[in-house]
Amino acid sequence: MKQARSPKKSMGSGQIRIISGQWRGRKLPIHDLEGLRPTTDRVKETVFNWLAPYMLNAKVLDAFSGSGSLGFEALSRYASHATFFELQRQAAQQLKSNLALLNCSNAEVVQTDTLKQLLTPPEQAFDLIFIDPPFNKGLVEPCLKYIAQNKWLTSDGIIYLEIEKQLQLPQLPVNWQIIKDKTAGQVRFLIIANQA
Template sequence: MRKSKPKSNPKQSGFIRLISGKHKGRKLPVHDVEGLRPTTDRMKETVFNWLMQDVRDAKVLDCFAGAGSLGFEAISRFAAHGTFIELDRKAATQLTANSTLLKLGNVEVINQDALTVLANNPQQQQYDLVFIDPPFRKNLVSPCCALLESSHWLSEEALIYVEFEQDAQPDIPSNWKIKKEKQAGQVICRLYQR
């Protein structure tokens, strides 16, 4: 006799999977939140191939963390510390729960608007690797990049990964140089170095 499937939690929309490192293969629950677009495994693999030599011991900032797909992947690949900024309360609560699930002592979750947080000086904390993957159609990339630079959030040669919709042309600080670029459907993915 077949067992019936347990009913799924209607608030939970699925999982993200960590693809490499100390938590390789772990699945972390993700809640259904408007505007949340977890980075696909294929795109995540591309990004972390670009970053292969640069993740270990890096201080990581995930500006619009959402499901934490990029930030948790960096932590799994031995980044020193991760700061996840997420406005949505449910998503931020899930980030904290997933950090606890993985027994991580090196992750901080900030449940606030990213631009508000970035407008303040980070009290001398500077980041080596930054992810900017905001909800689309909200014009968040340009102000986020400007604040990272003007409020001194970045280490001297920081790497900044940015995702934006194809028809957007964000303003990028003039001292950031493109290292890698890829288009995936309607999404442009770029890696900059300061």
């Protein structure tokens, strides 16, 4: 009886908010799935202030999309295209629904294992890659390695990396440089620039 009265609660859903750009203030529904940890508005605000010079017309990859919070924010701020990689079927479907809700045609959702996807070189490299994987799963090191190895990032591209504070950052390729680095609570977030 209780579930019938409140289906939203039983599905465990929530929402994310787009903080700036053409869809400023729009709220998008998300499923409360295991490992889903949307970037907080406070962190997102800082990050997108950092990324402002690189955003316009950027080709963006949201590598572990989850709620799509980072990719949607980039599209709202006039990135030219966004690709969302997401492993969980339910989350991938929600990303597609939210793109339709925004009437957004310059994005695609690929339901895939991100690490497997990164093993193959892309048709075209990305200007900006968001890496915000589930914590404590050992995904950061191989992810960065495959991006460098298979040239997923343009020669002057930018990576946004969000990791657990205690994680030891793997050695970066010589041409990659950390240009911003901040910690908020249990989260460390960085901007890495490819200066090839």
